[in-house]
Structure formats: C-alpha cells, structure tokens
Amino acid sequence: MENSSPIKEIYSSAGDISLQRPLFLSGVSAGFPSPADDYLDRKLDLNEHLVKNPAATYFVRVAGDSMTGAGINDNDILVVDRSLEPSSSNIVIAIVNGELTVKRLIKTRNSCRLIAENPDYPPLEINEDTPLEIWGVATYAIHTL
C-alpha cells in the first residue's frame, strides 16, 4: 500500500461495523502523530438517528405510488414509531378496510382526512362510517437512490 494516506485509512475501517475500534486519523507511519488523535469522537450509528424508541419502532415496506409527492416511493422502507401521538400533517400508517395504509393525516377543528400525496388519488374523509385507527406515525423513509 502507498504510505500514509489518511483518507484510505478511513475507508478501510468504516465498513467494519463489528469491530468497535476508534478511528485514528493518522496513517501508519513512523513520523509525528496526528494532532487530531487527541480529539477522537465516537462513531455515528444510524440507528440512533432513525430510531428514537426501539421498543415502539417497526419497519414496514411500501407497496404503491400514492405517496410519491411526500418522497415515499414504491418499495421504500418506512420507520414507524407507535409511541408518537399522531398530529395533523404527519405521515401515518392507518388501518383502512382492514389494511395497513400509508397516508398523510390532516386534522381540522371538525374534520379529519387521510390524503394521498399524488394528484391522481382523492382524499379519504373520516367520519362515523369510516372509523379511523392510526397504527403508527412514520418518521423516516429509506429508499435506494
């Protein structure tokens, strides 16, 4: 290997999740240690960022394109936190006709609607005939670019 390219060192360690070694920024060399070694920080864990309450968080997969306007595509994975109180404009997983469905929740003083984020699909008005049960609040969408 070519000697002492610090960037190479970052790439080779970062893929290795199971080894919890701190990341030294200096390359392997007999010279002076990097001044950054005194300022080592912990590694970033995506779970920590995406999952605030692990016991209440489920992952679900999206089937369909009615939410593309909200940045949710077919086959995306949604992070769903059941512990959150659903409020207006949240993306929610709702139970509609016995199926888990992803919609945006719009609450006003005297009405409640589930809307699609795709102009082709009409909103669903909630009243006594269609009781609304919210399964959880979606917090992140994970999709492949």
Place this chain on the structure above:
Amino acid sequence: MKQFYGEKTFGLIDCNNFYVSCERLFRPDLANKPVVVLSNNDGCIIARSNEVKKLGISMGAPYFKHKALIRKYNVTVFSSNYPLYGDISQRVMDVLMQMEPEVEVYSIDEAFITFPKGKYLDLENYAGFLKNTVQRDTGIPVSIGFGPTKTLAKIATWFAKKKSSTDSTFVMNDQHHLETLLAGVDVSDIWGIGRRYADRLKKQGVHTALALIQCNDTWIKKQLTIAGLRTVMELRGIPCISLEKAPPVKKSIGTSRSFGQPVHALSALQEAVATYTTQAAFKLRSRGLKASIIHVFIRTNSFRKEQAQYCNSKTLTLSESSSHTATLIKAALTSLKAIYQPGYHYQKAGILLSGLVPENYEQLHLFNAPDPSSISLMEAVDTINKRWGRDTIQSGAVGLIRDWCHRQLEKSPAYTTRWSELPIVKAAPPETFSVA
C-alpha cells in the same frame, strides 16, 4: 378502606391471547375474527382468540379434532412463529422496564412488577396508564392486576380478564373486599396450586380461595407442604414470594421436536440431532455455560399402535465440559449411532445437555489444554448468526435439505426480524378505499 400492611404493591402484566395478538398486529383484517395458533409441527391449538374460546375449542386441543369446526366458522389458522413472538415479547418487556425499575419477566407473555406502597396515589389510574402505554407502543393488548402479594396480583389479573366491567385492569388494595373476592375464586385457579393439590382440597370440601385461607395452618402444611402454606399466606395478603429479577440457574438445556413425517434413515436422524445440538449449544453459550453430559433420545410414534415401536436413549459424559458446537455434535452423533435401529418409523428425536458449569470454570486437565481458537470460532459464528439471521453459518452435519423438518404450513412472515419479510403498507389506488 383498610389497606394491607405489606410495604409493597405487586403487579402482573399479562398479554391477552399473546400469540394471536402478535399475528393480528400485522393483519388488522383479523380484528374480531376467530384466530388460532398451532404448536410446533401443527399438532395442537396453543393460542385462541376470544371468538374461538366461545366456540368451545379448548387450550391444547389436537388440531385435527377441530378441523371441521375451524372450517365451518372460517377460523384463520397460523403455525407458531416464535421469532415473531420472541421479538414482540422483548418489546413488551422493554416498555415495562422503561417505566418500572423492578420487572420480573415471568414467561413469554407475563411480567411481574413491584413498587413501594404509596408510590402511586391512584392505582386504578396507574394500571390504566401502564396498559395503554404497552398497547400503544407495542400494539399488544394486556391485562393488569395489582395486589399486595404476587399471588393476589395474579388473581387480580384473572379478575381483570374475566369481568367485563374492569376494562382489563383490576386492583386489590382493600382488605375489606378480600374475602368477597376470594369467595369467587376456585382453588384450581390459584397460582401455585397444581391440579393434584386442587383435587385433594376439593375432596375435603375446600373449594374456594376463601375457604382455603380460613383453614388452619398446620392442616394446610400437611395437605399442601410448606410451599402451599406460603401460597395461602400470600392469599391472606402477607408477601412471601419476592420478585426474581435474574432467572433461576438452569440445570439442563434441551431441544426436541417431532418430525413433519416419519423418518427412517440414520442420515436424516443425524441431521435432526445435529440441528438440535446446534440450537442447544447456542443457548448454552448465550447463557455463559458449558455442558459435560449429553443425552440423546429417539422414539417412534406411540399413538400408532399398529406400527413397531422403539424408543431408546444414551447418555455420554464428556471428558471435558464444552460449549463448542462441533464437539457436542460429535458426542451426540456417537450416541445416536449406538441407539439407532433400522426398520422403524421414527417420529421424534431430542438432545439434553446437563452437568452445566459457568464457562470460566476450568477443570484442570492433564492432557488437553482448552483451545482458545475454538472459543473465538464460536463467538464469531454466534455474531454472524445474530447479525445475518439464524442458520447463516452452521455445521455441515445439520444438512441442507432437511426433509425431516417439522411441518409448519401456515406460518406468517418473520415481520420484525427479516428485511425480506417486512409488513406491507399500501400506498394504493382509491378503489380499495370504498367505504365498507
């Protein structure tokens, strides 16, 4: 109101029809519809929704006996999906532990908690809060009972489930009401009193929990031993059983299962025994233990009277205790070879590991020093299987096809433990939204 004089309040949190609730969590179409879950090998009914209980199908009933009824009432049937139930159980326990510092996980679907008396002013209100939080966070409905002892908390949960007016929670904190409540409890429904003891009490005219607490202590001890007397003290409101936060040390670890179809060949039995040994060895390591005795058994189906019957077992003591999968498989297969007889329809095999010692317990051995590389090998295998799913890496002896594997025709996806089997949410065209 007269309070009990114990210093603590105990609570039991019990998941309602747990396996059914796990299946319904990702199948909202099954709400209020009859559902059953079958045991390993689809043999018996081990969980029933309330709708099924009303049909008169009993717990543990053989599936084939009720097939007609199940078809007639359109009951949805699931094979047991333990990866799912285990994951959801862990979530329920985690939510409880977030709220209460003292939690005893009593079984896959029950947990005891305890807190100082007076910590919560309104116990009814707190029970409701706990119940709602568990249900909201995990999606699993629970029943909760509070009482001055573990045994009374268990009875309170029983009331929470039975009485429709209770909203799934029930608090026993008034000594004045104790006798009225216990008069409604059959002795066979008391936690800690087995069926044999219950029958014995009934033969002597003691039918209810109330009648039991009014008996004389010496008589109780004679009838039910000291353990039974402890239960009676608990029924009187005197705490005798504390919370066990660490599970008791296991004396043995075993895996056994019936085959999906009868097995004849030694090779298939070898694969099965190797698989069970792999699973037991993993359990062993995850508890930080090693085993020194390995017991293997095989047997034919004793219900099939027309077939030739055979059943045998062999116990082998290892020269050195081990938790190493390959070592244990080798010992298990040696025993299996010694007891195998050709010409029989084998229905079940199993292994039992005993003589358990902590893994750091090293018996000095004159000839073989333990090989540190075998320990790190097992650690690596366990890490990989935890990360990529069970059976990613395993011994070649377990086989690849496994046609002896037990039958699980109706198993639901591993919704929460496999990326490829996540629950589907619809982002779908409007016609599916027609108002029902």
